[in-house]
Amino acid sequence: MKSLTHLTVLMANKWFSKSYSEAAGRFLIGCDLLRENNHNVQNERLFLGLKGPEEEPLAIDVAIVGNLSSGKILLSSSGIHGVEG
Numbered sequence: 441m442k443s444l445t446h447l448t449v450l451m452a453n454k455w456f457s458k459s460y461s462e463a464a465g466r467f468l469i470g471c472d473l474l475r476e477n478n479h480n481v482q483n484e485r486l487f488l489g490l491k492g493p494e495e496e497p498l499a500i501d502v503a504i505v506g507n508l509s510s511g512k513i514l515l516s517s518s519g520i521h522g523v524e525g
Contacts, residue, residue, distance in 0.1 A: 460492050464501055471503050481505050 457463035474481045483503040490498045506513035 443468075457492065460498070461494060461496050464499070467501050467503070474505060479505055500501055 451464055468483070468509050470507055471481050471483045481503055483501060486500045486502065488498045488500065
């Protein structure tokens with residue numbers, strides 16, 4: 441039988457990425473999957489002009505799901521916190 445710690449790590453790996461690049465890639469794949477399922481998705485990548493620990497360009501990814509003229513939209517972002525640091 442697997443330990444609770446092992447199962448917790450397996451579950452965390454499903455939701456949490458090991459690197460910034462992996463997380464950003466998964467976010468963009470999620471946007472594509474929503475589009476494939478006929479959702480209106482607009483996304484944009486805002487590059488910060490900085491590099492991460494793996495020399496990757498840092499950015500803030502933003503996705504808007506829904507009709508912008510609607511009273512209801514979902515706004516989700518992924519990336520580093522911003523330029524506060």
